[in-house]
Amino acid sequence: MKTLSVLFLISILSFSFKSEELAIGKDLPKADVLMKSVDGKMISFEQIKKENGLLVIFSCNTCPWVLKWQDRYNELNELSNQNKVGMVLVNSNEAYRDGDDSFEAMVKHAKDNAYTMPYTVDKNHVIADAFGANRTPHVFLFDKNNKLVYRGAIDDNAKSKDDVKNAYLKTALNDLKNSSEIKTKTTKSLGCTIKRTN
Amino acid sequence: MLKKILIISLLILSSCEKEDTKLAELNIDNYEEVLSAKNNKAVLINLWATWCKPCIEEFPHIVKLRNKYKDKIDIVFISLDDDERREGVYEFLDEMKVDWKTYIKTGSDEVLFKFMPDDFSGAIPYTIIKNHKDEIVSQFMGKHDYDFFEDKIIQAIN
Numbered sequence: 243m244k245t246l247s248v249l250f251l252i253s254i255l256s257f258s259f260k261s262e263e264l265a266i267g268k269d270l271p272k273a274d275v276l277m278k279s280v281d282g283k284m285i286s287f288e289q290i291k292k293e294n295g296l297l298v299i300f301s302c303n304t305c306p307w308v309l310k311w312q313d314r315y316n317e318l319n320e321l322s323n324q325n326k327v328g329m330v331l332v333n334s335n336e337a338y339r340d341g342d343d344s345f346e347a348m349v350k351h352a353k354d355n356a357y358t359m360p361y362t363v364d365k366n367h368v369i370a371d372a373f374g375a376n377r378t379p380h381v382f383l384f385d386k387n388n389k390l391v392y393r394g395a396i397d398d399n400a401k402s403k404d405d406v407k408n409a410y411l412k413t414a415l416n417d418l419k420n421s422s423e424i425k426t427k428t429t430k431s432l433g434c435t436i437k438r439t440n
Numbered sequence: 441m442l443k444k445i446l447i448i449s450l451l452i453l454s455s456c457e458k459e460d461t462k463l464a465e466l467n468i469d470n471y472e473e474v475l476s477a478k479n480n481k482a483v484l485i486n487l488w489a490t491w492c493k494p495c496i497e498e499f500p501h502i503v504k505l506r507n508k509y510k511d512k513i514d515i516v517f518i519s520l521d522d523d524e525r526r527e528g529v530y531e532f533l534d535e536m537k538v539d540w541k542t543y544i545k546t547g548s549d550e551v552l553f554k555f556m557p558d559d560f561s562g563a564i565p566y567t568i569i570k571n572h573k574d575e576i577v578s579q580f581m582g583k584h585d586y587d588f589f590e591d592k593i594i595q596a597i598n
Binding site for chain 2 (some may be wrong): 263306376377395398400401430431432433434435436437
């Protein structure tokens with residue numbers, strides 16, 4: 243009876259915390275879950291991760307803020323590679339999986355924009371739910387111990403990369419490589435809600 | 441000739457006036473005033489954009505509820521469209537038969553976040569409802585239906 247009560251309480255708490263963004267210091271969720279990438283392969287965060295960590299960006303095909311910020315995706319991947327951090331884009335828009343965010347549309351979008359990093363399907367948005375991701379783009383950066391060290395925005399200017407004053411994610415990637423403390427650990431950014439089915 | 445000039449001038453003036461009363465700029469100087477409850481009425485603040493499908497889908501519900509409860513609650517629509525899309529914003533507002541002042545955000549995103557509640561992560565649509573004392577009584581992200589909005593409005597005005 244006591245076990246049942248505890249399990250019930252945990253399920254309630256899990257449900258109520260579903261929409262909370264993953265807190266700084268928490269472990270990488272769903273590290274071994276296989277996701278289909280646009281190259282047709284199945285891949286997990288654990289496989290993408292490199293020596294110094296992992297960069298996860300929740301993204302999609304049509305959000306105007308993604309379309310503005312994605313001109314920085316490949317250079318972020320280059321910086322991530324240099325800093326021995328794996329990078330991946332995750333599409334959790336399950337409600338649009340028959341349309342704008344279908345796998346075929348993702349393949350085309352990645353090709354049209356010459357993405358150099360994996361772009362994966364988050365089936366039934368289980369990854370987004372585990373992260374508490376709520377928008378696109380939404381950044382989560384993990385260190386070599388799979389601990390979340392930065393969460394939020396790519397930088398402070400979606401519209402123009404030349405007018406960026408605070409390149410939050412680039413700074414965090416360099417701090418990670420240098421084993422320095424990341425001073426700005428969380429930021430906010432405008433984006434489109436992740437299109438969940440529930 | 442004079443009559444033609446007069447008519448053209450009146451037309452230009454009326455279109456300018458239409459712009460001022462339907463879509464004003466939201467900037468660092470007026471955020472506090474725009475976001476506050478006034479005249480002993482509650483206020484519903486909705487962040488939206490013309491390209492945001494769920495925003496467009498819930499928009500008519502809010503307009504309908506404004507017409508039903510306008511004596512007790514003000515509706516403040518804030519468009520996050522870029523300046524280049526301003527014409528599209530006007531067209532949509534006309535289509536929705538919005539005949540009161542709405543706003544379009546100008547300036548940096550960081551200023552917007554400074555004036556928004558902490559719970560606002562940046563994802564839209566986003567709605568904040570305050571009672572007549574300017575206290576937040578509910579705030580939520582994502583698309584909602586008519587009944588949901590009406591329940592929240594009723595809570596705020598009672």
